[in-house]
Amino acid sequence: MSPAGGAASLNVAIAHKDHLRASGEPLRALEDLRLTLPAGQAGAVVGPSGCGKTTLLRLIAGLDRDYVGHIALPAHGRLGMVFQEPRLLPWRSVADNIAIAAPEASSPEIAALLDDLALTEHATHFPGELSLGLARRAALARALAVKPDLLLLDEPLVSLDAALARGLRDKIAALIDEKRITTLIVTHDLAEAIALADRVFLLSPRPARIVATLDIPAPRARLTKASGLALETQAREALLRSQ
Amino acid sequence: MIRVASLAALLALWQIGAVFSDPRRLPGPLAVFETILAEAASGALFSNLAITLARVAASFALAMSLGTAIGYLMGRNRLADRLLDPWLVALLNLPALVVIVLAYVWAGLTEIAAISAVALNKLPNAVVVIREGARALDPQLQEMAEAFRFPPGARMRHLVLPQLAPYLAAATRSGLSLVWKVVLVVELLGRSNGVGFEINMAFQLFDMKLLLAYALPFVALMLGVETLLVQPLERYVARWRRGVA
Numbered sequence: 001m002s003p004a005g006g007a008a009s010l011n012v013a014i015a016h017k018d019h020l021r022a023s024g025e026p027l028r029a030l031e032d033l034r035l036t037l038p039a040g041q042a043g044a045v046v047g048p049s050g051c052g053k054t055t056l057l058r059l060i061a062g063l064d065r066d067y068v069g070h071i072a073l074p075a076h077g078r079l080g081m082v083f084q085e086p087r088l089l090p091w092r093s094v095a096d097n098i099a100i101a102a103p104e105a106s107s108p109e110i111a112a113l114l115d116d117l118a119l120t121e122h123a124t125h126f127p128g129e130l131s132l133g134l135a136r137r138a139a140l141a142r143a144l145a146v147k148p149d150l151l152l153l154d155e156p157l158v159s160l161d162a163a164l165a166r167g168l169r170d171k172i173a174a175l176i177d178e179k180r181i182t183t184l185i186v187t188h189d190l191a192e193a194i195a196l197a198d199r200v201f202l203l204s205p206r207p208a209r210i211v212a213t214l215d216i217p218a219p220r221a222r223l224t225k226a227s228g229l230a231l232e233t234q235a236r237e238a239l240l241r242s243q
Numbered sequence: 244m245i246r247v248a249s250l251a252a253l254l255a256l257w258q259i260g261a262v263f264s265d266p267r268r269l270p271g272p273l274a275v276f277e278t279i280l281a282e283a284a285s286g287a288l289f290s291n292l293a294i295t296l297a298r299v300a301a302s303f304a305l306a307m308s309l310g311t312a313i314g315y316l317m318g319r320n321r322l323a324d325r326l327l328d329p330w331l332v333a334l335l336n337l338p339a340l341v342v343i344v345l346a347y348v349w350a351g352l353t354e355i356a357a358i359s360a361v362a363l364n365k366l367p368n369a370v371v372v373i374r375e376g377a378r379a380l381d382p383q384l385q386e387m388a389e390a391f392r393f394p395p396g397a398r399m400r401h402l403v404l405p406q407l408a409p410y411l412a413a414a415t416r417s418g419l420s421l422v423w424k425v426v427l428v429v430e431l432l433g434r435s436n437g438v439g440f441e442i443n444m445a446f447q448l449f450d451m452k453l454l455l456a457y458a459l460p461f462v463a464l465m466l467g468v469e470t471l472l473v474q475p476l477e478r479y480v481a482r483w484r485r486g487v488a
Contacts, residue, residue: 090483142391
């Protein structure tokens with residue numbers, strides 16, 4: 001999908017994407033949705049639930065090829081994906097789950113990742129023995145282990161309690177700053193998007209298109225509380241204007 | 244403990260029945276045990292058990308490997324399912340005896356005919372069970388494997404086989420008992436050795452001691468295979484479930 005020369009940025013230009021309803025008639029999920037994410041940056045797609053965010057992520061991941069449009073992945077197109085449900089293999093240990101998904105990763109590399117995500121003591125546990133927060137971290141470790149050119153995160157903080165969510169959010173922010181992997185995050189939570197991304201894409205209700213793009217000049221660790229709030233207000237105004 | 248008591252009760256019931264009946268109709272446990280020892284001393288018991296066990300193993304392996312391949316194909320591919328389903332239903336409903344007689348008529352009274360006839364009796368059952376398993380594969384994990392570009396070998400080993408394991412175990416359980424029963428019929432109809440052949444001889448001579456002396460050790464043998472091989476394997480494969488609430 002990516003051109004041979006290797007356009008480094010993620011380019012999405014979807015003319016439209018229809019789902020087939022049970023009754024047989026098509027339901028338009030996405031329409032004229034365009035976004036560009038420069039290499040090494042984190043983008044966040046924000047929209048109301050049911051607007052087609054996960055559909056967009058599935059198209060980018062190549063899990064659904066039934067759409068009209070064009071998607072160019074960053075060079076090589078190696079994907080690391082964290083699904084909303086962790087989707088670990090329940091019959092393999094945490095360490096094996098990572099090693100199976102990333103056969104090129106050496107065991108010291110995997111050990112370092114486990115350590116980084118505070119999973120070392122759970123390396124030999126089966127996913128059924130983990131809480132959701134731990135399983136999410138294991139899924140994140142698995143996605144990072146493949147050394148992805150594009151990291152896709154689907155609602156990474158949903159269903160976690162506030163303290164856990166904050167902890168994981170700070171961890172993801174630190175990883176983005178440290179590893180500089182092109183990252184696309186899908187979320188329904190505007191504050192979460194602003195806390196994690198360099199660039200925020202605001203989606204309309206279905207059929208989803210991008211109504212506004214917000215660039216964050218001082219992202220993540222450098223983001224102050226005041227500028228975060230100002231960005232949030234700015235985003236809400238943009239959403240109101242679009243209606 | 245309860246199992247031992249239950250087994251003892253069965254033996255006692257057998258002994259009581261033997262006391263009240265003609266020893267030619269129902270010999271007591273002791274008489275049968277003596278015959279078992281006599282047959283064992285002559286070596287006939289072991290050679291017949293071994294040959295029957297070899298036939299069970301060969302036809303079971305054939306039926307399971309073919310049945311797993313066909314069942315997986317039918318479970319994952321709609322066209323294959325629709326094409327092969329009528330054949331499957333026909334084979335499921337074909338009496339074992341018909342398959343055996345046809346195999347002997349067409350291929351002669353040979354070992355190959357015997358083993359294929361048994362395998363053909365077990366095959367549809369394996370196909371049905373594995374097809375259910377293949378239909379129940381988790382689509383979310385399939386997607387995960389696709390996103391991470393799992394190679395086909397890894398997909399089979401880490402994704403498909405662990406999900407099919409309970410179905411394979413169920414097919415093995417029901418398969419072993421079915422196969423050994425059919426093997427005896429095959430031996431009775433067209434082989435000159437094995438437990439089935441000996442039971443036929445016992446029937447002709449009306450020797451119930453000999454009949455039971457061959458039937459019981461074989462049941463014990465299959466029970467041993469189940470407890471020492473099938474069950475530990477099942478526990479090993481399901482070890483990840485232990486932590487799940």
